Amino acid sequence: MVVIVNDRDVALFPFLTFLVIVCLNFPSSVHSRCSKNPVIFNFGDSNSDTGGFTVGLGLSFGPPNGRTFFHQSSGRLCDGRLIIDFLCESLNTGYLTPYLESLGPNFTNGANFAVSGSTTLPKYVPFTLDVQVSQFLRFRTRSPQLTLKGYKDLISEENFKNGLYIFDIGQNDLAGSFTYLPCAQVIEKIPSFITEIKYAIWNTHQHGGKNFWVHNTGPLGCLPQKLATAAQNASDFDEHGCIKSFNDAAKIFNEQLRVMCEELRSQMKDATIVYVDIFAIKYDLISNSAKYGFESPLTACCGYGGLPYNYNANITCGVNGYNVCKEGSQYISWDGVHYTEAANSVFASKILSNYYSTPPTKFDYFCNR
Ligand SMILES: *[C@@H]1O[C@H](CO)[C@@H](O)[C@H](O)[C@H]1NC(C)=O
Numbered sequence: 001m002v003v004i005v006n007d008r009d010v011a012l013f014p015f016l017t018f019l020v021i022v023c024l025n026f027p028s029s030v031h032s033r034c035s036k037n038p039v040i041f042n043f044g045d046s047n048s049d050t051g052g053f054t055v056g057l058g059l060s061f062g063p064p065n066g067r068t069f070f071h072q073s074s075g076r077l078c079d080g081r082l083i084i085d086f087l088c089e090s091l092n093t094g095y096l097t098p099y100l101e102s103l104g105p106n107f108t109n110g111a112n113f114a115v116s117g118s119t120t121l122p123k124y125v126p127f128t129l130d131v132q133v134s135q136f137l138r139f140r141t142r143s144p145q146l147t148l149k150g151y152k153d154l155i156s157e158e159n160f161k162n163g164l165y166i167f168d169i170g171q172n173d174l175a176g177s178f179t180y181l182p183c184a185q186v187i188e189k190i191p192s193f194i195t196e197i198k199y200a201i202w203n204t205h206q207h208g209g210k211n212f213w214v215h216n217t218g219p220l221g222c223l224p225q226k227l228a229t230a231a232q233n234a235s236d237f238d239e240h241g242c243i244k245s246f247n248d249a250a251k252i253f254n255e256q257l258r259v260m261c262e263e264l265r266s267q268m269k270d271a272t273i274v275y276v277d278i279f280a281i282k283y284d285l286i287s288n289s290a291k292y293g294f295e296s297p298l299t300a301c302c303g304y305g306g307l308p309y310n311y312n313a314n315i316t317c318g319v320n321g322y323n324v325c326k327e328g329s330q331y332i333s334w335d336g337v338h339y340t341e342a343a344n345s346v347f348a349s350k351i352l353s354n355y356y357s358t359p360p361t362k363f364d365y366f367c368n369r
């Protein structure tokens with residue numbers, strides 16, 4: 001895979017030389033070398049849900065969700081933008097429209113199939129990963145049919161092929177399993193979750209996709225919700241106050257996901273599959289929070305109960321009686337499960353580097369391809 005990156009760099013060399021000259025002459029005129037954005041298809045859960053749950057179930061996430069950036073309910077479980085929003089901004093493309101949006105949708109830049117609460121298993125339940133992929137396949141079949149009928153602004157065959165397919169799912173499978181199984185049995189279930197993600201990538205590849213961007217799962221044991229509600233004993237905490245067994249399960253999930261991506265790379269020769277270490281990115285921010293200007297990294301900005309976690313399952317963010325911090329920018333956790341816009345912004349900036357991706361790939365690698 002490193003070879004591919006090198007190939008591209010070689011191919012870009014004359015262009016880069018030109019760019020350097022342009023930059024020397026007009027330092028502020030060149031922002032992004034992305035003149036043609038890849039169309040993005042995103043699959044996942046609340047970590048990347050830009051409104052799927054809200055439009056699919058007709059339930060909006062009320063205030064204070066959205067208070068920092070959209071200044072209204074935006075269908076996101078966050079005070080502002082999610083990682084996926086920052087990734088879209090980096091390509092100068094609009095935010096992704098939920099696939100289920102029926103009122104004035106704009107799919108020119110892609111579609112978002114992610115729905116909050118989604119899991120990989122059990123299958124055939126709205127909106128598990130296999131259902132999201134089925135929805136995509138319908139979208140893929142219908143788009144050219146509708147274009148033939150004269151509908152405008154639908155995604156072209158070329159853009160389906162050159163599109164970027166992003167996957168970020170698994171957190172709810174792990175979290176859900178921990179609610180009724182001991183750790184050892186949660187770990188036994190992990191291969192079945194990974195198999196579902198493998199099918200999803202395989203299926204979209206069968207239908208022409210060749211660019212894949214796969215996020216691993218974050219440090220489950222650092223979520224204020226888990227810290228406040230899980231049965232624990234002191235020996236299960238790590239040096240930063242997170243639950244070790246939860247994070248260990250997440251790491252086992254991630255290792256299996258990494259190996260699965262490696263296997264697919266050898267089987268799908270025409271494909272680029274990038275595995276991104278979201279766990280490392282999130283854990284770094286939590287364990288070095290002061291360095292990044294955040295306070296109490298394990299306290300929810302919006303919730304109930306005060307220190308240390310400000311999380312109560314009966315009075316969650318937005319439910320009667322909750323409290324909310326003044327400056328979300330000083331908090332990492334928004335509501336005990338989801339991150340603040342400020343944290344998401346840091347995460348996205350790390351994703352944009354090639355430091356956390358395997359093979360080392362920048363997010364804008366898929367531009368102009
Ligand atoms: C749809 O989105 C694209 C890209 O994000 C944008 O350029 C275009 O103006 C939008 N179309 C409408 C009708 O809003």
Ligand SMILES: *[C@@H]1O[C@H](CO)[C@@H](O)[C@H](O)[C@H]1NC(C)=O
Nearest residue numbers: 228229305311312313314315
């Ligand atoms: C939530 O409400 C239930 C039922 O009233 C109660 O048993 C439980 O202790 C409450 N949980 C918390 C964390 O306050």
